Amino acid sequence: MVRDPFLDGLVGSWDLQGQMGETRLHQAVTARWVLGGRYVQLSFRELDGSPYEALYHLGRDEATGLYVLHLLDSTGVYPEPSHVVGRGSREGDSIPFVFADAEEPFTNRLGWDAAAQAWEWELTYVEKGEVRTFATKRMVSSI
Numbered sequence: 354m355v356r357d358p359f360l361d362g363l364v365g366s367w368d369l370q371g372q373m374g375e376t377r378l379h380q381a382v383t384a385r386w387v388l389g390g391r392y393v394q395l396s397f398r399e400l401d402g403s404p405y406e407a408l409y410h411l412g413r414d415e416a417t418g419l420y421v422l423h424l425l426d427s428t429g430v431y432p433e434p435s436h437v438v439g440r441g442s443r444e445g446d447s448i449p450f451v452f453a454d455a456e457e458p459f460t461n462r463l464g465w466d467a468a469a470q471a472w473e474w475e476l477t478y479v480e481k482g483e484v485r486t487f488a489t490k491r492m493v494s495s496i
Contacts, residue, residue: 356386357413359443360393360420362465363472369397371474371490377401382492397426411463418442422450422461459487470494 367382379400387394387410397407407426414421422439439450439461447464462475474490 355415356390359446359448359465360411360413361386363393363395363411366495367472367492368495369490369492371488373476373488378488378490380405381495392423420448420450422463424461 363384364386365384367384369378369380369382371378381398381400382395384393384395386392392410392412395407395409395411397405397409399405405427407424409425410423412421413419420441420443422441424437424439437452439452439459441448441450446467447462449460449462452459452461457478457480459478460476462473462477464473464475465471466473470493472492474488474492476487476489477484478487479485
């Protein structure tokens, strides 16, 4: 098994800032390889004093090249797999992870901005046929 070089770029410590609706985000993020080097685990912790935490597990199926993102956070337990597991194929320096809820498709796009040396997340959903932004996040190295 070879570690995916795109995902390997996530490994480290990051300062995340962004916006989710009216809420400003400022989180500490640490990323490391786990589960025998099959997944990169990202641990998110809010720095504004709120109790929010999240774990993301990103992996790549070697046979198909498909990327998978598992989302777990402190907002609740979601029994519907399409709410917590996204799949996507790499498109240049980004991966649009699609969470295939038939009623409200949701996309969490992870992208690398080489010029700024930053990772960006753009979370969008479709409502009445129109794409709307749920959140935008930017991670820069905290080292």
